[in-house]
Amino acid sequence: MTETRPSTPTSLDDVDGWFPKVDQRLFTWFLDRQERLGQQGDLVELGSYLGKSAILIGRHLRDGETFTVCDLFDSEAPDDSNQAEMDGSYASLTRTAFEANYRAFHDGLPRIVQAPTSVILDHVRPESCRFVHVDASHLYEHVRGDIQAAHVMLPVEGVLVCDDYRSEHTPGVSAAVWEAVAAEGLRPVCVTPQKFYGTWGDVKDVQDDLLAWLGEQDDLWHEVQEVAGRPLLRVKGKPAPKAPKKDRTRELKERLARAEEQRARAQHELDSVRNSLSFKVGRAATALPRAMRRRNGRQR
Ligand SMILES: C[S@@+](CC[C@H](N)C(=O)[O-])C[C@H]1O[C@@H](n2cnc3c(N)ncnc32)[C@H](O)[C@@H]1O
Known part of the structure; x- marks a missing residue:
């Protein structure tokens, strides 16, 4: 022991x-x-x-x-x-x-x-x-x-x-x-x-x-x-009952479906942020400074 x-x-x-x-x-x-x-x-x-x-x-x-x-x-x-x-x-x-x-x-x-x-x-x-x-x-x-x-x-x-x-x-x-x-x-x-x-x-x-x-x-x-x-x-x-063996193909398909579901959810969240008013206002407010930085960068 x-x-x-x-x-x-x-x-x-x-x-x-x-x-x-x-x-x-x-x-x-x-x-x-x-x-x-x-x-x-x-x-x-x-x-x-x-x-x-x-x-x-x-x-x-x-x-x-x-x-x-x-x-x-x-x-x-x-x-x-x-x-x-x-x-x-x-x-x-x-x-x-x-x-x-x-x-x-x-x-x-x-x-x-x-x-x-x-x-x-x-x-x-x-x-x-x-x-x-x-x-x-x-x-x-x-x-x-x-x-x-x-x-x-x-x-x-x-x-x-x-x-x-x-x-x-x-x-x-x-x-x-x-x-x-x-x-x-x-x-x-x-x-x-x-x-x-x-x-x-x-x-x-x-x-x-x-x-x-x-x-x-x-x-x-x-x-x-x-x-x-x-x-x-x-x-x-009595030996403890064995857990039923999982079908490997079914298990992989289930994992794939879960991953696809997560990806779709993340895409949906991203799209709703992009379409939101605050995102558009924020992008507009920072558009000029971003363009200036790009131009300055090119001139150097
Ligand atoms: C298999 S163990 C006992 C296991 C214990 N009943 C349990 O539930 O784990 C055997 C024990 O017998 C004792 N033993 C061996 N020979 C002995 C003897 N001649 N007289 C008294 N105890 C003895 C050992 O010291 C040991 O602790």
């Missing part, structure tokens, strides 16, 4: 990070739905970087709930492979930058655990959460541990979102996510190009509600697939 960002962000677009619009819409939908259903619980994010997704999650925090973010920020990683990820992708990250971004949108900070995600269960009680976003290390061993911790933190109807479940450069995340589906009872609700949404609870009601909502969203595309005998929703943003 090379773009220069404003120092104090005013919208999520101003915050660097990896949080596509379709996922912003789905996070909002899942968290709003929990509110509508009166589901209480804490919120957790493993891997926050500069706060792009944390800022949105924090908007859904209600009285009596805690939002915990866990990130290494500018501290040492627990192993060499994880340190290589940190050096490669997040070398300039600081906790101060995260806090400044978060404070630009919220009065207070979330609870921050600046440590490897492997310690998250020392800070968050079992079954105390309603929403967990796993977006920290991409290494299989770490993601597997993060999903297992999420299973402990979430009650049965809680929602788990995993980032980068299918990217070419993150096969470890794919392995950990689908292993949890195949062997640990995690049920997929939907997938987007970047994120996997699942639960250890019942998926039918949430999928029915989601389908009803998606049917009303003109900017989101979706389909239902069946995976291992269970429905799975695919969701993605």
